[in-house]
Amino acid sequence: MKKLLSLGFCILLLASCADEKKEEARKPLEKEEQSEELTVTNDALESAVIYEANIRQYSPEGTFEAFTKDIPQLKELGVKVIWLMPIYPISMTNRKATPELSIEDIEDEEEKKKYLGSYYAISDYTAVNPEFGNMEDLEKLVETAHENDMYVILDWVANHTGWDHHWIDEHPEYYVKNKDGEITDPMNKETGETWGWTDTAHLEYDNPDLHEAMKNEMKFWVEEKNIDGFRCDVAGEVPTAFWEMAVKELESIKPVFMLAESEDKDLFHEAFDMGYNWEGHHLKNEIAQGKKTVKAWDDYMVKIDSTYQKDDYLMNFVTNHDENSWNGTIKERMGDAAEMMTAFAYTIPGMPLIYSGQEYDMSHRLKFFEKDSIPKEKGEMWSLLEKLGGLKSSNVALHGAKEAADYKRILTSDDSKILAFKRVKNGEEVIFIANMTSNEITFSLDLEGNYTDYITGEEDVLIKGAKIVYPAWGYQILVE
Numbered sequence: 448m449k450k451l452l453s454l455g456f457c458i459l460l461l462a463s464c465a466d467e468k469k470e471e472a473r474k475p476l477e478k479e480e481q482s483e484e485l486t487v488t489n490d491a492l493e494s495a496v497i498y499e500a501n502i503r504q505y506s507p508e509g510t511f512e513a514f515t516k517d518i519p520q521l522k523e524l525g526v527k528v529i530w531l532m533p534i535y536p537i538s539m540t541n542r543k544a545t546p547e548l549s550i551e552d553i554e555d556e557e558e559k560k561k562y563l564g565s566y567y568a569i570s571d572y573t574a575v576n577p578e579f580g581n582m583e584d585l586e587k588l589v590e591t592a593h594e595n596d597m598y599v600i601l602d603w604v605a606n607h608t609g610w611d612h613h614w615i616d617e618h619p620e621y622y623v624k625n626k627d628g629e630i631t632d633p634m635n636k637e638t639g640e641t642w643g644w645t646d647t648a649h650l651e652y653d654n655p656d657l658h659e660a661m662k663n664e665m666k667f668w669v670e671e672k673n674i675d676g677f678r679c680d681v682a683g684e685v686p687t688a689f690w691e692m693a694v695k696e697l698e699s700i701k702p703v704f705m706l707a708e709s710e711d712k713d714l715f716h717e718a719f720d721m722g723y724n725w726e727g728h729h730l731k732n733e734i735a736q737g738k739k740t741v742k743a744w745d746d747y748m749v750k751i752d753s754t755y756q757k758d759d760y761l762m763n764f765v766t767n768h769d770e771n772s773w774n775g776t777i778k779e780r781m782g783d784a785a786e787m788m789t790a791f792a793y794t795i796p797g798m799p800l801i802y803s804g805q806e807y808d809m810s811h812r813l814k815f816f817e818k819d820s821i822p823k824e825k826g827e828m829w830s831l832l833e834k835l836g837g838l839k840s841s842n843v844a845l846h847g848a849k850e851a852a853d854y855k856r857i858l859t860s861d862d863s864k865i866l867a868f869k870r871v872k873n874g875e876e877v878i879f880i881a882n883m884t885s886n887e888i889t890f891s892l893d894l895e896g897n898y899t900d901y902i903t904g905e906e907d908v909l910i911k912g913a914k915i916v917y918p919a920w921g922y923q924i925l926v927e
Contacts, residue, residue: 485593487675487702492720492798493846495527496836497706499767501803502531502579503563504819511575511584518591524806524829525836528704528798529592530678532768533566533602534585536576538609541646542568543816549646562816566602567680568609568646572664582672589673598675598704601668605661606684607633607647614660615648621657623649633684652686662693669700676704682719683709690718706762715759720848724761724797731765731791734883735784741866741883745856758849763792764800771802772815779812786831787881787922790902793835794870794879794924796854797847806832831902838901842926844870844877852877858893865890865917877901881922889916898925 498521506513511534521529542550542564550559563578575585592599608614614621615630622630633642633649650657668674676697682690690705694717697703707719710726730747733739764770765788766777777785793799804813804821808828813819839845846852852872857880859865865888867880878898882888895911901924909925 485596485598485675487598487704489849491527491596491598492704492848493843493850494525494840495798495848496525496839497528497530497762497798497800498524498526499530499800499802500532501768501813501821502534503566504813504821505803506823507820509578509818509820511580511588515584515588515591518588518595518597522595522597523836524801524832525840526597526801528598528600528675530600530706531602533569533604534575534579535566535569536571536574537564537566538568538570538611538646539564540610543646545816546643561818563818564816565646567604567607567644569604570609570611571613572608573667586672593673600676600678600704600706601674602680603665603677604680605650605689606681607644607649609646610648612648618656618660620654621650621660623651636684652689658689658692661689662696665693665697666700669697669703676706678706678708679719680708682707682714682722683711687711687713687718690714691716694718710761712755712759715756720760721798722759722761724763727761727795728764728770731788732780735781735788737885740863742863744866744883745862748854748856760848760851761797762800763795763797764802765789765792766802766805767800768802768813768815771804771809772812776810776812777805778810783885784883784920787883787920789828789831790835790922790924791866791879791881793839794845794868794877795847796851796870799835799839801832834902838877838924838926842875842877843872844875846872860891861888864888867892867894876927878925879922880917880925882917882920885919887916887918889914891915896927898927900924901926 500514502511502514503509518529542562544550544553544559544562550562553559553562575582589599619630623634625631630648632645632647634640635642652658665677679685679690694703694705705719705721707714707722710722710724715722727747730739730743734741734744765781765785770780774780781788806829807822807824808826809821813821844852852870855869855871857867857869857878859867864882864884865880866883867878869876869878878894880892891912891914892909893911895909898907898909899905900907907923907925
């Protein structure tokens with residue numbers, strides 16, 4: 448149940464050392480330095496939890512090194528995929544200070560310094576943001592993750608670059624231009640209006656040379672830095688043909704895991720393994736706010752069955768970097784339904800996401816363009832996610848990737864308010880029952896048997912048709 452030497456010589460020497468250091472940072476790890484090879488497999492993904500790491504805000508230091516120290520702890524939560532938010536240098540030109548202002552709009556030089564810009568305005572795809580550390584620090588992070596049987600995927604921004612990117616001067620033909628021949632920020636394809644991402648320059652995929660250049664930037668990380676895949680920002684705004692070509696080449700190096708920030712089913716045919724469950728997430732918010740009922744969820748599950756191929760799957764979440772910073776904390780959006788919705792995200796088909804801070808009961812919106820920090824004290828949410836991650840890892844009935852367990856609706860006496868379903872695979876089953884309203888509900892189930900409440904550990908005997916009372920947002924996860 449719910450729980451609450453000359454100058455010239457010196458300059459040349461320094462330049463030479465800097466070049467050598469940069470070159471060294473770009474070298475792949477020698478075989479003897481690498482941990483035992485960890486390969487992306489669907490078997491591992493079936494029971495995986497994915498963790499979105501906001502390196503800047505994860506710790507007071509905001510570094511790769513600080514995050515790497517905690518990787519073994521994430522294993523306790525069932526994490527098998529670490530998604531690093533963009534780790535690349537951020538452009539200074541047009542750097543965002545607020546959603547509406549750039550640093551050029553701010554006169555006070557000291558004030559300007561606190562604005563670090565958006566991770567998604569990239570000036571170099573094959574370097575790391577010095578704010579986070581150096582390439583060796585990143586390599587250590589990847590090695591540590593692999594030692595803990597976790598994959599590392601990078602956030603990839605293929606739709607646009609920052610205004611300081613060298614392509615702006617060297618390859619202006621790579622960019623979208625207006626009628627006056629000026630490079631533009633990204634525009635809505637349907638309306639022609641700006642998205643407001645004025646700190647970025649829009650890439651032009653009608654140019655086949657861009658396809659090759661972008662693919663090569665992605666190959667660098669897989670080939671030389673042992674990265675296991677990518678989470679691709681606004682993937683639907685980039686031609687599917689590019690993704691299919693790029694992924695094919697990446698897969699020729701080693702198996703990779705690809706996550707699209709999109710629900711576009713065409714992306715999953717040859718390019719992506721998993722997409723965002725945006726629609727399902729918005730339904731969770733609306734149900735928690737009393738704007739939708741369980742019927743909307745039932746209709747959505749029917750739609751999913753008819754829209755996607757059997758081996759397509761989606762990422763389930765109650766928060767992420769966009770939701771937290773721009774739309775509110777879990778509590779702000781879901782209120783008292785937060786715990787139930789978190790458990791729900793783990794039990795439906797797909798892969799559950801933990802966003803930095805969620806595991807520590809984070810109750811504030813993280814700043815996006817400035818330094819901030821998450822709390823680091825374990826509380827109720829850590830305990831819950833540890834339990835849920837344990838079940839996800841150990842019970843095949845919660846498999847959620849290309850060979851996902853079946854989802855079967857269980858009828859109740861009040862299907863507009865009570866959601867009950869079972870997940871079934873290889874003779875194992877997990878049952879989820881929830882009161883998806885803000886009122887106490889008395890209901891009955893078309894189900895009987897002896898079960899254990901996974902969260903409380905208490906035995907529970909279900910009698911078909913017997914009256915059951917759940918408090919507001921009450922839920923159970925039952926196992927045999």
